[in-house]
Amino acid sequence: MIPILALMLLATYACEEQDCDRTFNHQAGVGLYTIQDSVAVDSLPPNITIYGTTRPDSLLYDSASVSSLLLPLDPSRNHSRFIVKINALADTLDLHYNREQKFVSHNCGFTTEFTLEEAQTTFHHFDSVRIVKHTINPNEQEENIRLYLTPADTAGR
């Protein structure tokens, strides 16, 4: 009898819910390139500062020297706008996308799936922008966008 009782108790408590142990970061991966002799090469612009237009007090990159960026997408609207400063001169980068609410699990709740539709930029430092992968996979550091700088803004590497 006691083993049966123990089994029943064990089964009851085994069904208790667990906490969510996952996080979901949806970030667009942006590679910085320069066209040299008709070939795209990685760029490493100095002093790059980036923030969302509505979050000027929260910098994503602060005077960094990087050749790739990870830009979080705003789940409350269909576009995110970023200010990209290189040596104090600012450009804007607009990312337009479709959003779809997706169920993850009863412990983790819901998340948003993003599909990039369009990327636009101003041209103080940038020559052009191109989407190379439209789907944003959570927690992945993939290159979704190629941002081409004018050669004058490139330190080269």
Added chain:
Amino acid sequence: MNRKKTFACISLLLILLAGSATKTTAQEKRIKGPRLGFDVSGVVSHYLNPERLSLSAYADYEIMPAIYANVELGRMKINRKQPSFDYKANGYFAKIGADYNFLQYKLAPVAQYDMIYGGLRFCAARYTHQASQISLSSDYWGNHRGEDISKYTMQAYWAELVAGIRVEALKNFFLGWSIRGQVKLFSEEDPRMKTLRIPGYGKASRSSGLSFTYTISYRIPLTKVAAGKTTWR
């Protein structure tokens, strides 16, 4: 932790009562009548998890010697509030089947109603669920309120293999428990959100599993049948 201890004590008490149940003395006639009961485990489960309420009642009747027709009806309600979203579910279930009492011919032919039984159930549930206050979070942009998931109605069917004990603890009052092996036959899914629990079945994500019942029941003593005449009535 105190709730778990209380639950363990209640379970132990139930088992001890069943084990030490007073056996009725042999009478000349065997009492027959429908037995009505309810499953205490739903109440205990609600005490341990107040967000979830599952209640069920059953009735059985000895339709042939050692064979009891059995019907169970129940209801489930979930009201789960989390930081990420609120989840509500509501539904009903029914189980129909029969039990065979392995003790029937081993005890005295009259006035012995204890059961060690096995049985089968065919089970069906109809239920709804919905979600609100959905929070979509971004470390950088902050939290955003998502689109509510409106009410969605579903059905599920499954089979259960039952094994259990039922003891007449007091005259016409029975205590018992059962263990049930469940196999899901069919269940509908909401394409927008997975079902958390199926009424009467348990976790919707599993295709098979085990469940338990602890029952208290009362037999309505409708008729008395002479010993050896426990045939179809």
